[in-house]
Structures are given as structure tokens and as C-alpha cells.
Amino acid sequence: MDLIESYKEELQLIRKPWTRIYVAAFVIFLLLLPWVAPEHITYIITIIFIYTIGVQGQNLLIGYTGQISFGQAGFLAIGAFTFGHLSQLGVPWPIGILVAGLMAGLFGILVGFPSLRLKGPYLAIATMGFGIAVYQVFVNSELLSGGRMGLIISKLSPPFGLEDVTFNYYFNFLIALIFTLLSYNIVSSYMGRAFIAIRDNDIAAEVIGVNLTRYKLLSFAISSFYTGVQGALYGLYLGYLEPNMFTFMEAITLFVAVIIGGLASVEGSIMGAAFVILVPQIFSDYREMVPVVFGTAILLILIFEPMGLNGRWFKMRLYFRNWPFR
């Protein structure tokens, strides 16, 4: 949305000096936070970091490529349980997380195949069917889900005598940061522009030379890789897994995060992830009202601010940058 004058500028992560300052301030704030904030706030923000990854993946799929998916809970479950079983077998965690992501990505390619023929609402239903089918497979198979008690995952032991919460905070912050940089890179590369071309008009994209099959499948694969990693990290953080953590509602939560944060924006994904985690925390006394808040936010955002929270943030910045002109 900014005015970009050269290709070099397009590739830059941060274009304005002021942006550099507030991004740096934000990162430093996040780095210092666990030393000053109470423990439960650190805990919640760690969950936001974990969700950020999946929401970015979902945003690459929905916002950038325009392929709607209601099956993210399925990828989450696949990633989480792959990681769970691997860690029970004694596989070290970096390999476990990677394999969990790759496994989810593989299923993502499988689910992506219908997307070559299906569009819009039809794709939504096919992916929704996938998500629910995965959930029911895990519910019905004690071998996969680890039985009634769920799957216990041994947590990481913090080095340097750090506290458990603080260590997990930095651990997930680092991974979320890596994935955020990765998303920025994907978005400003050829791949990201191919995704955007497919979203705007897939037939026209094919005519100008975007390999539709490859990039649609790639988009599904990348998105489900992100989601699988989120599942693995979530399992690692909570220390146990059960199929009921991955219902259709979970897919809706990720979807709502993308819509509310803003389609096709990485910053928006972060804001959306924060929204869907913070709202249930704020309304913890009225748990039934959480869907009402989500639903109302969707209605308001789609009617009044289709660019989401990120669009509102952008307009605010624009207002101050151009002040006193309007």
C-alpha cells in the first residue's frame, strides 16, 4: 500500500526510518516483558506467539492465494500428533517439529489437489470435510490419539536455570520471529506474487505464465506446514494432546483471526492471533459470549473495514503522517 519506487525498495523488510524505530521498540518490549509482567500474562503471550505461526500460514492461503480453507484444525491435529508420537519415540524436538510440519504439508498437498478443480464455496466445503474427517479419525482411533488419557509429551527442560514460563516464552518468540521473517520473504518473492496473481484471477495468472498446479499446491503445502508447526509447538507447550483440542471450532478460530487481523498482511495475522487469544481471556467469566464477540467482529469488520485491524492501523498511520492534511 506504500508507494514503492524501486525493486530494491520492494525487497526491503522495513522501508521508513520511523517504522524501524517502532518495530525495534516493539521487539525490545517483547524481549523485556517476561521480566516485568506477571506469569499468566507471559503465558498468554506465549500462546499468542504459537498462534501467530498458524494464522500467518492460514493468511498465506486465504489472504494471498485466495483459497479458502476450513480444514486447518485437521492440519493442526496432524502436526501435533505427529510431533507427540515422535517425541514419545525419543526423537529430538527440532526434528520432531520439522517432521510434524512436513507431515502436515504433505497432507496439505493432498487436500490441495481438489483446489485445482474447485473454487470458493466448494473448496470451503471440501476442506471442511477434511478437517472433520481428521478429527473423527483421531477420536475413533485410540492408537493415533493415545487413548482416553490423551498423549503425554515431555516438556523441554529450561537451560541456564531459567524459569519454565520464561524459557517457553523466549523459545516460542524465537520460532514465531523466524516464521514471521519467512512469511515476509515468501510474500515479497516471486512465489508471493504468483500467489497474489492466482487470488486476483487464476485463469489470467495461468495465461501470464504462473504454473497454477505448482503454486496452488505450494500454497496449501506452505500453509499447512505453518499450521503443523503450530500444532507441534502447542503440544510441546501444553505437554499433552487430545483430539478434542482440534474441533471444527479451532479451524474457525484461525479463520476468524485472519479475517479480523486483515487479509493479505503479515502484521494483520499477528494482530488477529492476539485478538482471538485475548478475547476469550477477557470474557473468561462469560465463555458463551466469546463466539458472539467473534461473530460481531466479523460482521463489523467485513462491512466497515474489509482490510481488518491492519487496515485500520494503516489508516491511522497515514493520518498522522499526512497531518495536518487529510
Added chain:
Amino acid sequence: MSQFAQYLVSGLSTGSIYALVALGLALVYRSTRVLNFAHGDVATAGTFFAFILLGLKLPFVLSFALALVFGAGLAMAFYFAVLIPAQRREATQLSQIILTLGLGLILQGLVSYFGGTEPQAFPFPLSDTKVYTFGGVIISQLSLGTIGIGLLTSVLLYLLVQKTRIGLAMRGTSENLPAAQTLGIPTRQILALSWGLASLLGVLAGLFLAPALLLDPFFMMEPFLKGFAAAILGGLNSLPGAIVGGLIIGVSESLAGGYISMAFKNTLAFLIIIVVLLVRPEGLLGKEFKERV
């Protein structure tokens, strides 16, 4: 053999419910090209409304009629208050679908808040335990009533869509919106009517399903997804397809539950969706769609 017939009858009974749900979805999809993700939640809200009215000692007929009107009114209000403003701001088809998802979430939350999440027994004039026997096949009063209401509704809807002027206007609007507007059809009212009618069918399905299950805020979730599968199977823009799809899914599910395993029963509908979408995306009775740049 009589066991097979038994599965067939129970499948037809659940199939009628699915058909009612699928009819509502198809009715909205063919007129506005919007998949109504709030369909199940509107049905749940309507059924809870009937439950509250029954709790106030109103007679069955009155409270059911009011619940149907309530469901229809809810959908029409959503159409006028949310969808039309969104369309004025040039919302895409996708964001209209997401809007229905938002409505669904709101209704789900409100029903859980005001109705409570505890499962409750739903009083109903037809009994689940009183059974009739026809040549070895046992059928409960409730299933018989469900099949009956499914048939009756299908016939009435057929008459409405094919034989009346309103039906003609509905068909014209779904065929070609600008042309219908040019010919002086009040398309906005016709579309609102389609939304209302669709939700009425959904509430009807909910009312007949609730006594068979227990009433809780999520009891329509699964029938709604199965209704989706049915509508896809039959072709999303075909009303007869919705009925055929609903009955096929009901019967095949009952047979799969009887002969293969109960666990497989629920996954079947989603396998059907994926296979149908891969092999024949337009459904059994739908028309093939073409697309231009």
C-alpha cells in the same frame, strides 16, 4: 432381509431431516450464490425458541408455528440488515459467506448463553417409543412423522416454486438477477423470501430432530454438515437434487452404520463430499458450471 428393510426405513427417516436441511441450503445458494453457514445455528435458535414457548405452556401447534416464523424472521432480518449493506459496499461472494459464518457464531453464543449448554429433553406430540410394525419392519411414530413431513414439505415447495407466480419470480431471480430486475420483479423481496423460506425449512428439520436427540446448542451441527453433504451430492443449485442427496446420505449412512461399523457412519458423509467434488463437482442433478475470465 427384514433387517435391511429396517435400516432402509431408519435411513429414510434421518434422510428426510438431511433433505430438509439441504433444501434450505440449496434454496439460498441458487438464488444468492451464498453458502449459508448460519443455517444450522438459525435452526437451533428456532428450536430453542419453540422450547421456551413450550415451557410457557403454549400449545404445540402455536409454539411450532411461532418458531418457524421466528427462524424465517431472523434470516430475513440478517438479509436486510447485514447482507444488503455488505452488497452495497461491494462485498465479494466469499465475504458474504464469511458474514453468514459470523451470524452463525453470534447465534451459537447467544443460544448457549440463554438456553444453557445442558442437554434437555424436547417435548413433542409424536412419541419416539410408540412403534408400529409393518411386515416385520418396526417404525416409530416419530420417524413416520418425520418421513411424512419431509414428503409434505417437498410437495408444497415444488408447488410453490413451479406453480405459483412467486415461484416463477424466484426462479427468474435465481436464473438471471439483472434481467429479473429489468422485468420489474421485486428481486430484493424475493431474495429475502428465499432466505426466510430456507430458514423455515431448517427450523422444521430442527423441530423434528430435537425429540429424537436431546436439545443442546450444538445439536444441529452434525445434521447441518450432513445436509451440506446432501446438497453437494445433489448439486447445490438443484432443489430436487437436495432431496435425493439427503435421502441417499441418510440411507447409506444407516446401512454403513448397520453393516460396517458405527464409527464409520459419521465419516461417510465427508468421504461422499470429497469424492463427489472430485468426480462430479456439479453434483448428481446440478448443471455444469462454466467460467470466464
